[in-house]
Amino acid sequence: MSKTNIDNFIGELESGIFKEKLSHMLSDVALGQVIHSGGNRKGKVNIELTFSQVGDNNQVIIASKLSHTTITKRGMKSEQTTTETPMYVGKGGVLTIDQPKEELTGQFNLTAVSQ
Numbered sequence: 001m002s003k004t005n006i007d008n009f010i011g012e013l014e015s016g017i018f019k020e021k022l023s024h025m026l027s028d029v030a031l032g033q034v035i036h037s038g039g040n041r042k043g044k045v046n047i048e049l050t051f052s053q054v055g056d057n058n059q060v061i062i063a064s065k066l067s068h069t070t071i072t073k074r075g076m077k078s079e080q081t082t083t084e085t086p087m088y089v090g091k092g093g094v095l096t097i098d099q100p101k102e103e104l105t106g107q108f109n110l111t112a113v114s115q
Contacts, residue, residue, distance in 0.1 A: 010022075013064050060095075
């Protein structure tokens with residue numbers, strides 16, 4: 001059974017901007033922790049993905065929420081961003097930005113595959 005390619009998925013969220021934001025947040029939090037010797041204080045990066053179906057078809061809207069808390073010299077700073085990306089759900093639940101190809105008998109059936 002096919003699975004979602006995670007590298008492609010992350011790269012396609014927000015047209016690639018999600019990956020750039022995540023990269024920036026990871027570096028910012030790590031640098032803040034090292035420079036300001038966090039001690040008991042800890043930096044944090046959160047990723048939240050929320051799925052909702054579009055009508056009655058094989059598309060979903062994925063709301064991607066990124067947030068971080070970074071240690072500073074005198075406290076902490078935080079930021080949060082939320083964006084939505086429409087994606088197609090293909091055979092076996094594979095998520096892609098591009099519409100799945102049709103089989104010879106028409107669009108495949110999105111029924112659950114038993115294991």
